[in-house]
Amino acid sequence: MEKTKEKTKFAFGMFLMIILLSANMRACYTGVGAIVSLIQADLHLNGTLAGLITTIPIFVFAVICPLASSVSGRFGLGRMIAAAIVLIGVGTVLRAFFGVFGLYAGTVIMSVGVGIMNALMVGLIKLRFPAHIGIVTSAYTTVMALTSAVAMSINVAVSGLIGWRGNLAAWAVISLITVFLWFPQAGKEFISMKILSIGNSFSQDALNQNFNEICVAAGKHVIMGNMFIPGCSLERHCRSLEENIPDYTYHKRTDDAPLVNTKGFLLADAIADEPWAVVTFQQASRFSGLPETAEPYLGTLV
Secondary structure, three states: EEEEEEEEHHHHHHHHHHHHHHHHOHHHHHHHHHHHHHHHHHHHOOOOHHHHHHHHHHHHHHHHHHHHHHHHHHOOHHHHHHHHHHHHHHHHHHHHHHHHHHHHHHHHHHHHHHOOOOOOHHHHHHHHHOOOHOOOOOOOHHHHHHHHHHHHHHHHHHHHHHHHHHHOOOOOOOHHHHHHHHHHOOOOOOOEEEEEEEOOOHHHHHHHHHHHHHHHHHHEEEEEEEEEEEOOOOOHHHHHHOOOOOEEEEEEEOOEEEEEEEEEEEEHHHHHHOOEEEEEEEEHHHHHOOOOHHHHHHHHHH
16 A cells, blocks of 8 residues: 555656656747847847747757657666756856857757757656556646747746846746756666566456566566457467457556556557567467467467
């Protein structure tokens, strides 16, 4: 019971963290468009240079997003997200207080941070909330849209009170808070053990009865899927795969989410659902010890 409570608290905390991370990803650059004229007048920029303030992020995103995922595999998802938030905050401050050079250098640095977040956030959501990807992704995109709308609607008024520099710097406060709260996660490797069992009622029982023991033995976040047909043989598994027959029940479970049960599932779709580290096949006990029930079907499945 205590373990379940801890996992629930962690999942809720991670959800709130994703909301806060999302708040860093749009307002820092979309809201600038509303005050470009103020920046242009203060720094004596021509129209071309002023336009770069809002176009630089687009070009940086195009370069950074394809690279971020591969780099995160080397340095770790938690560290990469922490670095991205720092880049957003540092870039935002540079834009505000370090003249023309700081404006453009800060825009590039901030855009690199946002580009990294664009590439990694969906992966973080899929890893931590595999059973609720749609709900959490909707919350994540909604927060980005809301903060963007707020920035565009208030930046002119706030700049009138504290100047455009103070206005830009104020958005860095969100990054500072986020880095402070994310820091405990930065050193963690968000690695999961992903296991798919393809079998019958025995594999179903193993998932339902032994899941907690599997989580403890793995010592990490566990995602476990089970595709089963009662009394199924390897021959039927093979035929279902080759002929795309949707006759499986698909159970998917993680250590921080309840069991998800889907009927009428294709074997090929379950195999493609996750990058499974382990895939097991099982047939009904009445076929045990009969080599002719294993080959050539097992070889085809593998």
